[in-house]
Amino acid sequence: MSDDARAVDGPTVASGVDSDSTEAPKSALRFVRFALPLAVFAGLAAFLFIGLGLNPREVPSPLVGKPAPTFRLAQLAQPNEAFSPDQMRGQVWLLNVWASWCVACRVEHPLLVELARTDTVPIVGLNYKDKRDPALGWLAQLGNPYQLSLMDTDGRVGLDYGVYGVPETFVIDKQGVIRFKQIGPVTEEAWQKKMWPLVQQLRKS
Amino acid sequence: MAAGAAVAQIMRVMIIRWMMMSLALLSGAALSAETVAKPDAVAVHRAAGLAEKLRCLVCQNQSIAESSAELAVDLRREIGEQIKAGRSDEEILDFMVARYGDFVLYRPPLKSHTALLWFGPALLAMAALAAFARALRNRRRRLRETPLTSAEQAEAETLLAQSADTRL
Numbered sequence: 001m002s003d004d005a006r007a008v009d010g011p012t013v014a015s016g017v018d019s020d021s022t023e024a025p026k027s028a029l030r031f032v033r034f035a036l037p038l039a040v041f042a043g044l045a046a047f048l049f050i051g052l053g054l055n056p057r058e059v060p061s062p063l064v065g066k067p068a069p070t071f072r073l074a075q076l077a078q079p080n081e082a083f084s085p086d087q088m089r090g091q092v093w094l095l096n097v098w099a100s101w102c103v104a105c106r107v108e109h110p111l112l113v114e115l116a117r118t119d120t121v122p123i124v125g126l127n128y129k130d131k132r133d134p135a136l137g138w139l140a141q142l143g144n145p146y147q148l149s150l151m152d153t154d155g156r157v158g159l160d161y162g163v164y165g166v167p168e169t170f171v172i173d174k175q176g177v178i179r180f181k182q183i184g185p186v187t188e189e190a191w192q193k194k195m196w197p198l199v200q201q202l203r204k205s
Numbered sequence: 206m207a208a209g210a211a212v213a214q215i216m217r218v219m220i221i222r223w224m225m226m227s228l229a230l231l232s233g234a235a236l237s238a239e240t241v242a243k244p245d246a247v248a249v250h251r252a253a254g255l256a257e258k259l260r261c262l263v264c265q266n267q268s269i270a271e272s273s274a275e276l277a278v279d280l281r282r283e284i285g286e287q288i289k290a291g292r293s294d295e296e297i298l299d300f301m302v303a304r305y306g307d308f309v310l311y312r313p314p315l316k317s318h319t320a321l322l323w324f325g326p327a328l329l330a331m332a333a334l335a336a337f338a339r340a341l342r343n344r345r346r347r348l349r350e351t352p353l354t355s356a357e358q359a360e361a362e363t364l365l366a367q368s369a370d371t372r373l
Contacts, residue, residue, distance in 0.1 A: 059262060062306040129275070155279055162304035164262035164276050 061162055061181040068095070068170065068178050069160040076127050076135055076149035083124075083150055085176060092202045093122040094195075095170040096146070096186075097158060099130040100138035102166040108185035109142050115191075116145035121199050125149035128158045128166055171195055173202045248288045255284050255294060259301055260309050268311060 063069075068085050075081045085095075096112065098105045112123060125146035127135045132151065139149070152158050161170065171180040180198055182190055256270035263274040269281055280301070287297050301309050313319050353361065 056265060059306055059308045062303060159279065159283060160304065162306070164305065 057165060058183050059164075061178075061183075063162055063170075063178050064181055066178060068172050068176050069157070071157045071160065073126075073150040073152060073157060076125070076132065076139075076151050079132070079151070083148060085124075085172070088122070088124065088172065089176060090174050091122060092174060092199050093124060093172055095124050095126055095161075095172060097126045097128045097161070097163050097166050097168040098149075099128050099166050100134040101130065102128075104185050105167045106142070108167055108169075108187070109145070111186055111188060111191060112145035113143040120196075122147045126152050126157060126161075126163075128152050128163060129155040169195075171198055171202070173205075245289075248285075251294065252281070252284050252288055255288075255297055256281055258298065258311055260311055262305055262309065 070085055072082045072084045075083055115121060116123060123146050125148070127149045129152065131153075135149070135151075139146075150157075155163075161168075165183055167185055169182040169186050170178050171182075173179050179202060180195060182195065186195065253270060257268050259269045259280065261267050261269050261272035261274055261277040261280075263276045264272050267274075267277075269277045269284075271277075284297055287300065292300075298310065307314055307316075307319075313322060315323055
């Protein structure tokens, strides 16, 4: 504001001292000299502020939008019976990666149990790098929300699904395409805002 | 005195030479033993190189080679098995990217959405250089000598004459 004012009355005041034509560009230059660092700072601050809200652990999965990798694994409850994701064709379902050694899995577990109790969506458990006895004990103690669980003892299937932080949950559509990946516990918020609307939408299509 | 120092110097040189020779012999023996014991030394070297190119997603600021996280151990094992199965380095990196995304690579690939990452610093440096050049040019223009008008010239001469007077 004051710079603008100076730009207007500058030449009349200072005409005698400075050579006449340099005064207007000079005040414009002064304005830039103040405004530019301010703008740069504001931009930087905005980027950093957005960065504060981002979670670096949530790496977007390249598998979203691709067919779920196929596998055949023994079931946790009946090790003699195998399961393949093809068996879920025609349904929208969740593949939840869990383990008895996983502390964060306990955080999401009550929500999964609730989803199973209300028959909201079928959940298949991928028991990742776990042993059978502690896994069964874990389910007996905390409740079993899974239609069935699969034993991925060596983590080979987990590798195919790009699992790096248990728990992880995949939303898979009727055609067997991965539509969403939740890294970390399924929170109430994530379920209500993202996953449940997505499941409903996928059911319609 | 001088002779004693010379002898000591010769002894020292001889000892150093002897040590170097035995070291060379020893390491040569070790090397040949290694190549005999591990015919897949190339594979080990390749696995180490690949592990250094891949990021451990659990720890994020360590490569798979550096990290002792369980995921890193699994991925190192996977790399080893794929090398044994005859896959090329490129195939193995593609395998990892297909599962974990570009983030798994320490060296991000050149794509449309990584262009800023690759060229941003160079662009910034170029912009800074351009601004610097402009500032220099402006400065030169500002400092360019303007010839004195005849009135100013006369005034300067009288002033100089005055000062010459006072100095005397």
